[in-house]
Amino acid sequence: MSYELKANRRQFFKILGISALSGAGSISSLFALTQHSSLSTHHLGKRWAMVVDMGKFKTEEDYKRCIDACHHIHNVPDFGNPKDEIKWIWTAPYKNAFPEQEHEYIRDDIKNKPFMVLCNHCDNPSCVRVCPTKATFKRQDGIVAMDYHRCIGCRFCMAACPYGSRSFNWRDPQPFIKEKNIEYPMRTKGVVEKCNFCEERLAEGLPPACVEACKDNKALVFGDLNNPDSEVRKILSSRYAIRRKPELGTQPGVYYIV
Amino acid sequence: MFEKALIGNRGYWGWIALLLSIALLLSVMTIGFITYLRQLNYGLGITGMSRDVSWGLYIAQFTFLVGVAASAVMLIIPYYLHDYKKFGKIIILGEFLAISAVVMCMLFVFADLGQPFRVLNIILHPTPSSIMFWDMIVLNGYLLLNIIIGWAVLSAERNDVSPPGWVKPLIYLSIPWAISIHTVTAFLYAGLPGRHLWLTAIMAPRFLASAFASGPALLIILCLIVRRITKFDPGNEAIQTLGKIVTYAMIINIFFFALELFTVFYSKIPGHTHPFKYLFFGIEGQGKLIPWMWTAALLAIAAIILLINPGTRKNENILMAAAVGVFISTWIDKGMGLVVGGFIPNPFEEITEYLPTAPEVLITLGVWAAGLLIITMFYKITV
Numbered sequence: 001m002s003y004e005l006k007a008n009r010r011q012f013f014k015i016l017g018i019s020a021l022s023g024a025g026s027i028s029s030l031f032a033l034t035q036h037s038s039l040s041t042h043h044l045g046k047r048w049a050m051v052v053d054m055g056k057f058k059t060e061e062d063y064k065r066c067i068d069a070c071h072h073i074h075n076v077p078d079f080g081n082p083k084d085e086i087k088w089i090w091t092a093p094y095k096n097a098f099p100e101q102e103h104e105y106i107r108d109d110i111k112n113k114p115f116m117v118l119c120n121h122c123d124n125p126s127c128v129r130v131c132p133t134k135a136t137f138k139r140q141d142g143i144v145a146m147d148y149h150r151c152i153g154c155r156f157c158m159a160a161c162p163y164g165s166r167s168f169n170w171r172d173p174q175p176f177i178k179e180k181n182i183e184y185p186m187r188t189k190g191v192v193e194k195c196n197f198c199e200e201r202l203a204e205g206l207p208p209a210c211v212e213a214c215k216d217n218k219a220l221v222f223g224d225l226n227n228p229d230s231e232v233r234k235i236l237s238s239r240y241a242i243r244r245k246p247e248l249g250t251q252p253g254v255y256y257i258v
Numbered sequence: 259m260f261e262k263a264l265i266g267n268r269g270y271w272g273w274i275a276l277l278l279s280i281a282l283l284l285s286v287m288t289i290g291f292i293t294y295l296r297q298l299n300y301g302l303g304i305t306g307m308s309r310d311v312s313w314g315l316y317i318a319q320f321t322f323l324v325g326v327a328a329s330a331v332m333l334i335i336p337y338y339l340h341d342y343k344k345f346g347k348i349i350i351l352g353e354f355l356a357i358s359a360v361v362m363c364m365l366f367v368f369a370d371l372g373q374p375f376r377v378l379n380i381i382l383h384p385t386p387s388s389i390m391f392w393d394m395i396v397l398n399g400y401l402l403l404n405i406i407i408g409w410a411v412l413s414a415e416r417n418d419v420s421p422p423g424w425v426k427p428l429i430y431l432s433i434p435w436a437i438s439i440h441t442v443t444a445f446l447y448a449g450l451p452g453r454h455l456w457l458t459a460i461m462a463p464r465f466l467a468s469a470f471a472s473g474p475a476l477l478i479i480l481c482l483i484v485r486r487i488t489k490f491d492p493g494n495e496a497i498q499t500l501g502k503i504v505t506y507a508m509i510i511n512i513f514f515f516a517l518e519l520f521t522v523f524y525s526k527i528p529g530h531t532h533p534f535k536y537l538f539f540g541i542e543g544q545g546k547l548i549p550w551m552w553t554a555a556l557l558a559i560a561a562i563i564l565l566i567n568p569g570t571r572k573n574e575n576i577l578m579a580a581a582v583g584v585f586i587s588t589w590i591d592k593g594m595g596l597v598v599g600g601f602i603p604n605p606f607e608e609i610t611e612y613l614p615t616a617p618e619v620l621i622t623l624g625v626w627a628a629g630l631l632i633i634t635m636f637y638k639i640t641v
Contacts, residue, residue: 082610083308096606099529126451132390133379152379153302153372156390158312162452164605168312168372170303189301190372248451 047142047225048197049253050211051235052116056219063091063114066220069213070195075186077176086167088195089118089210094258097244110258116220118210119144119165119195120244120252127157127166136192142225142253143197153190162248166194197222225253272487276638283631290624293617294369302372305618310610311601315618316370318593319625320363322472324443325465325592327359327400329473331436332503338429344499348492350415351484352477353408354636356436359473360401362629369621389445396439403432412640440465447600455533455600458521464514465592470507472588474500478581480633482574490641501577505565508584512558515591533599536609541602544609547594554590557583 057063070076070089077086091114095102102111125144128136135150136157158166172189180186184200187193198208206212211222223232232255235241241255297304307314333352336342368374385391407428414421444462451457458464478500481492522530535541537551561583563570570576598612614622 084303085309092606096608099607129387130389130450132385132388132394133376133383134385135379150376150379150383151373152376153374154367154370154390155312155372156388156446158309159447159453159600160450162450162605164310167309169301170307171301188373189303192372245452250451 045226046140047253048121048202049142049223049225049232049255050118050197050208051221051232051241051255051257053219053221053235053257054113054115055257056214056217057114057116062214062217062219063116065213066116066210067091069209070198072179073181073198073209074184074196075173075177075181077173078178079171079176084170086169086173086193088167088193089116091115092117098242100245100247101242115256116210117163117165117244118254119197120163120250120254121195121197122253123251124249126160126162126250130156130160132156139199141202143199143202144194145196145199146193148185148187148191148193151191153192155192157192162245162250163252166192168192272489275487276634279634280631283627283634286627287624287631290621290627293620293624296617297369297621298374302370304615306613306615308610308612310604310608311598311612313370313597313601314612315594315614315622316366318597319622320366320370321443321465321597322589322593323359323363323366323629324397324440325469325588326473326476327356327363327397328436328440328466329469329477330356330404331433332470332474332500332507333477334429334433334436336499338426339433342499344493344496347490348477348481348496348500350408350411350640351480351492351637352473353404353411354640355473355477355480355633357401357404357408358629358632358636360397360404361632362625363397364401365625365628366622369625389442389449393439393442393446396435396442400432400435400439403428403435407432408636437466440469447596452605453600454527454529455596458518460514460517464511464518467507467511467514468588468592471504471511471584472592474503474507475581475584475588478504478577479585480637482578482581484637484641488641497574497577498572501565501571501581504581504584505562505571508558508562508565508588511588512562532603532607536602537595537599541609544611546611546613547598550590551595554587554595557587558591561587 067089071078071087074088076088079085093112094115095106095111097115097117121142121144123142125136125138128138128144131137132154133150133152135147135152136144137147138144153168155168158168169187169189169191174180174186177186198206198210201208207215207222208220211220214220221231221235223230225232227233235257236255239257241257243252243255246252305314305316330352333345333349337345337349368377371377380391380394407425410425411421441462444465447453447456448458448461478497481497481500484490485492519534522534532541536545537547538555539545540548561580564576564580564583565571571580602611603609
């Protein structure tokens with residue numbers, strides 16, 4: 001019997017013990033074993049990340065292509081008002097996306113240039129830390145994912161996210177989805193959602209929809225940070241890239257080349 | 259004949275007042291419940307909350323009421339640890355106030371959930387890293403403790419015996435437990451990166467100070483009402499001692515607030531100054547909370563002046579006015595001011611304002627009515 005197997009068994013009993021103590025009994029330990037422990041998840045050794053090359057976003061169409069691709073395949077509704085708004089990837093002027101970097105004499109074209117913003121898929125996601133049901137969780141490959149069926153809609157994650165990346169279904173989204181994509185689940189009212197780095201496409205070996213939408217000018221580059229030969233690593237080692245609010249220690253997985 | 263219905267002794271009027279208030283509370287509760295069903299059907303979009311201000315009136319009430327619940331220790335400590343017998347008659351009132359406050363807290367959290375039928379997921383998938391998980395534990399524990407203690411003390415009183423011995427350890431346990439509910443509630447806010455108004459180590463002490471002002475202030479109001487409409491007399495000295503507790507707590511509360519102001523405005527770190535500027539002066543012409551925040555500030559100062567001066571504090575009417583002032587001031591400050599202020603500006607330094615909608619207010623009133631009904635029932639049992 002290998003050491004690893006013993007360690008796994010020990011971990012099994014540990015989880016069982018903790019669950020029993022917490023009064024939830026074996027049901028929750030089953031969930032713990034199947035969904036959250038390293039027992040069932042094969043360690044891929046990947047850390048997905050994105051580089052946004054802002055110089056390559058020139059026309060309005062460059063942004064729209066990416067946004068539309070994402071919002072279409074993920075059934076993101078369009079309510080047409082800011083109060084109910086749901087968005088996975090959108091634009092914010094540089095001065096708003098990087099408020100701590102802003103100064104009076106910054107080049108005007110940069111100051112107000114729309115920057116692509118989305119969930120940063122942080123290494124230290126505060127949204128995951130605060131979620132009381134593990135409805136949002138960090139996968140081994142760095143993706144911060146959502147279980148729409150477990151979310152109770154407390155919106156603690158929205159308060160905890162320092163990037164404003166999360167949206168809430170304030171009302172039934174289905175009538176406001178223009179073209180429904182049956183390949184991806186629609187959400188119900190009362191749950192939180194956000195960018196998922198296209199985990200469903202990655203599972204099929206496809207790049208995220210936004211990345212594919214701008215593959216001609218390579219404005220968005222996606223890849224594995226743990227692979228030194230990956231495209232993202234090559235760009236990061238050759239060009240100067242920044243991340244949003246690095247002082248918070250969340251370690252975002254989205255990099256920007258200004 | 260009819261004049262018989264209109265004249266009566268104090269007990270008679272007390273009875274009429276009780277029936278009227280119960281009828282009123284029940285109708286407000288019914289309206290609130292019907293509105294809640296509408297919210298359940300439409301979704302939380304029925305409220306004024308948005309993507310940017312994702313918590314509002316409900317969570318504001320929750321945060322404030324956790325403090326009211328915790329403030330029962332301001333009676334427990336003098337009575338049980340310092341043998342201050344004058345609190346003998348009101349200790350049970352404080353206990354029951356705590357119970358109804360915790361019930362209201364739970365109702366407000368429930369009203370705020372997008373998927374209320376999934377609430378048990380918090381227990382089915384326990385997540386110790388989430389402060390909400392711990393808040394659930396401490397609040398339920400506190401409720402249970404107070405129900406057991408309240409019941410035991412009340413039954414003993416009924417039978418003219420002293421409470422059974424096993425209650426004492428529970429009472430002692432309830433003291434740190436009360437501190438814990440408000441500390442953990444402060445931790446909901448104080449550990450979030452990027453929310454500058456909340457990211458302060460003094461949040462928990464501030465919460466406690468404001469709680470120990472608002473809870474006893476509410477108790478003063480309730481005691482004076484009970485004394486006016488029933489034969490029950492909580493005792494002049496007990497009420498005056500409560501007044502002193504409110505005085506100290508409110509001064510400490512304001513002192514802590516001033517400490518926040520110093521750090522924020524002397525350091526001049528922009529992100530930290532923004533919420534304060536928004537709340538009291540508005541930013542870019544937007545400032546729906548300005549009148550509320552200044553009301554809170556002026557009431558706090560006026561109440562402290564009235565309370566700190568023994569001459570005015572000893573006047574029951576003035577004490578009542580000061581208690582109402584403290585209550586409203588802390589309700590604004592630790593309710594809407596704290597919760598909504600934390601979301602403005604948003605992470606993009608943009609201003610999205612928030613005001614509760616009519617349905618939101620009706621649901622809120624419904625929960626308050628439920629809480630007041632519980633207090634009324636408990637006090638009817640006690641008095």
